Amino acid sequence: MPFKTILTVTGEGSSDSDLQAAASLCGQVGAHLSVLVVAMAPPPPIGEYATVSTIWLEQRDRDREELEATVSHAREIISRTKVSFDISGVYAEAGTADRDIGERALYADLVLIGPSVLDQPDLKRQVINGSLFEAMRPILLVPAGNKPNLRPKTVLLAWDSRTEAAHAAREALDLMAAATVVHVTLVDPQAVSGKNGEEPGADVAAYLARHGINVTVDQLPSAGRSVASVLQQRAVDISADMIVMGAYGHSRVRELIFGGVTKTMLDEAAIPILMAR
Known part of the structure; x- marks a missing residue:
């Protein structure tokens, strides 16, 4: 089937080159690029005497601010290209990132996983689970040293x-x-x-x-x-x-x-x- 919408997931520490490669891939086949920036929330304190601490709440606030900044930066990167795109961010609670990714992947024909995500084991696992099991969408893994290409010989x-x-x-x-x-x-x-x-x-x-x-x-x-x-x-x-x-x-x-x-x-x-x- 033709790939008309390609989803790529990024997170904290992901490289701009992943976004640029995703945009280039979409340009090759005339596809729309959908970008989801994922930040995973720290789990709440646990234990017999655990309480919701001020430090934990402050960390979540900082995480959300960083997420907004990352989304803005990603939008700036993709805006320099000529591809059609949309971008959003999600602050995923512990154990729910795969479902959040899966909900977005439902509206994509293919999920692209670049080198930066492959180097982040937790995010990699969430993207794979969300795509293959939650949304039943195919994934394209592109390891370091390779350029994404949907026209292989x-x-x-x-x-x-x-x-x-x-x-x-x-x-x-x-x-x-x-x-x-x-x-x-x-x-x-x-x-x-x-x-x-x-x-x-x-x-x-x-x-x-x-x-x-x-x-x-x-x-x-x-x-x-x-x-x-x-x-x-x-x-x-x-x-x-x-x-x-x-x-x-x-x-x-x-x-x-x-x-x-x-x-x-x-x-x-x-x-x-x-x-x-």
């Missing part, structure tokens, strides 16, 4: 015949149609009826080809490596500009405790990754 589509992977493929149809080649990549695929079929990757390749996408199917053995490692190495081997993949095929709790492909890719992203679930 070589795309790696990580495929495992799950609903999440299919959703990611649908969200990325337009950009894959414009790519030179899309590598549908399967790791240790099993030819099972009702999942991969007799020829793993053939069904999704045919589906993509009907959309005018130039597809090649790569069936790769893990050879004792993790799925994430195989995908990362394959992306290097084919000089991929972007990875498209489903997110959290297993539960978030399981991935947090035991790890998983999504968690590894989120933590070790080297090139832009578009994720959906």
